[in-house]
Amino acid sequence: MKSLLVTGSCGLIGSEVATYFLKLGWRVTGVDNNFRAVFFGPEGDTRWTLSRLREFSSYHHRDLDIRDREDILDLMRDLRPGLIVHAAAQPSHDRAAAIPFLDFEVNAVGTLNLLEAARQFCAETPFVHMSTNKVYGDRPNRIPLTELETRWEYADPSFLEGIPESFSIDQSKHSIFGASKVAGDVMAQEYGRYFGMPTCCLRGGCLTGPNHSGVELHGFLSYLVRCNLEGREYKVFGYKGKQVRDNIHSEDVASFMDEFFRNPRSGEVYNLGGGKSNSCSILEAFRMVEELSGKPQRWSYVEQNRSGDHICYYSDLRKMKAHYPAWDITRPLGNIFHEIVESWSRRLVPAHSK
Numbered sequence: 001m002k003s004l005l006v007t008g009s010c011g012l013i014g015s016e017v018a019t020y021f022l023k024l025g026w027r028v029t030g031v032d033n034n035f036r037a038v039f040f041g042p043e044g045d046t047r048w049t050l051s052r053l054r055e056f057s058s059y060h061h062r063d064l065d066i067r068d069r070e071d072i073l074d075l076m077r078d079l080r081p082g083l084i085v086h087a088a089a090q091p092s093h094d095r096a097a098a099i100p101f102l103d104f105e106v107n108a109v110g111t112l113n114l115l116e117a118a119r120q121f122c123a124e125t126p127f128v129h130m131s132t133n134k135v136y137g138d139r140p141n142r143i144p145l146t147e148l149e150t151r152w153e154y155a156d157p158s159f160l161e162g163i164p165e166s167f168s169i170d171q172s173k174h175s176i177f178g179a180s181k182v183a184g185d186v187m188a189q190e191y192g193r194y195f196g197m198p199t200c201c202l203r204g205g206c207l208t209g210p211n212h213s214g215v216e217l218h219g220f221l222s223y224l225v226r227c228n229l230e231g232r233e234y235k236v237f238g239y240k241g242k243q244v245r246d247n248i249h250s251e252d253v254a255s256f257m258d259e260f261f262r263n264p265r266s267g268e269v270y271n272l273g274g275g276k277s278n279s280c281s282i283l284e285a286f287r288m289v290e291e292l293s294g295k296p297q298r299w300s301y302v303e304q305n306r307s308g309d310h311i312c313y314y315s316d317l318r319k320m321k322a323h324y325p326a327w328d329i330t331r332p333l334g335n336i337f338h339e340i341v342e343s344w345s346r347r348l349v350p351a352h353s354k
């Protein structure tokens with residue numbers, strides 16, 4: 001039986017990846033200590049996801065902290081998995097500034113703990129590291145833009161397909177979170193280049209899906225939909241609400257990992273997002289969710305943008321598609337919205353009316 005070790009198994013990406021491979025008949029060991037509830041409070045609690053994963057008999061949960069080097073070494077020594085997906089993280093841009101040591105210990109040192117344990121006990125195992133487009137810092141904001149009615153758009157034709165992996169990660173403002181993710185990203189590349197291990201970094205755009213526990217500081221679409229359904233006000237920070245994000249369904253993320261497992265490369269980097277066709281601005285997202293739910297979106301505007309936040313970002317998917325021609329986006333934006341609305345509608349039903 002093929003075996004997967006996935007860290008952050010109760011988070012958005014980890015749980016989707018776990019479910020995807022469980023359905024393919026793999027044995028999956030998930031590591032998650034519910035730190036999301038520590039970072040974001042009760043709304044970030046992921047225990048509901050753990051109960052869902054436990055419905056699969058080939059899912060095995062380990063309540064470990066990736067910061068604990070000895071525990072991670074023991075785990076890797078016991079398991080020697082066939083694929084490692086590292087998706088445990090402190091994932092929020094904004095939260096990191098208040099908890100810089102914890103953020104770095106989880107995102108940078110935790111990643112190193114996993115890479116080194118893998119090198120010692122299963123160096124041939126493909127290792128997928130979940131990185132982020134925040135490693136580019138605010139450098140994408142230096143690209144000249146055109147202001148359209150509902151969104152910003154690149155004015156420089158060299159970025160018509162989006163941001164490529166050759167874009168510099170240096171000399172820009174990353175946020176504390178972006179900097180700790182750069183450390184993990186470069187380390188994962190180095191374990192590929194220096195030690196020859198089959199590692200890759202996936203620099204995610206907005207990774208989303210129906211299983212996300214979106215909160216204000218992390219999980220843009222999921223949180224936006226939740227606000228709409230509950231009639232809560234959504235706060236827009238700067239850029240006139242025209243800031244653009246590319247959205248990719250987490251199942252398309254998992255299917256890419258499957259492709260990488262079959263055909264691993266070493267020290268690679270891919271920008272993994274929905275690409276131009278799955279991009280939308282916040283204003284456009286409001287319109288899409290209103291059409292689906294029939295409810296008006298309440299929102300307010302804060303003039304100050306979030307520090308280092310991208311004005312317009314969408315991924316150039318051409319390198320991924322060239323290296324892995326069998327892979328493509330299977331969920332267009334409309335389907336993603338539909339699934340998130342449907343999922344929140346189910347989850348938000350008050351207990352007494354179930």
Ligand SMILES: NC(=O)c1ccc[n+]([C@@H]2O[C@H](COP(=O)([O-])OP(=O)(O)OC[C@H]3O[C@@H](n4cnc5c(N)ncnc54)[C@H](O)[C@@H]3O)[C@@H](O)[C@H]2O)c1
Pocket residue numbers: 007008009010011012013014031032033034035036037046064065066067086087088089090091106110130131132133181203204205206207208219
């Ligand atoms: N969701 C996105 O839009 C997005 C975009 C770009 C990159 N990413 C990257 O993908 C990865 C996963 O993101 P996500 O959206 O699934 O985040 P998430 O918060 O939903 O999941 C992360 C999981 O890791 C767990 N965790 C945190 N610290 C831990 C620790 N010390 N030990 C064990 N478990 C721990 C949390 O409890 C949580 O369940 C992150 O590296 C993130 O930076 C996500």
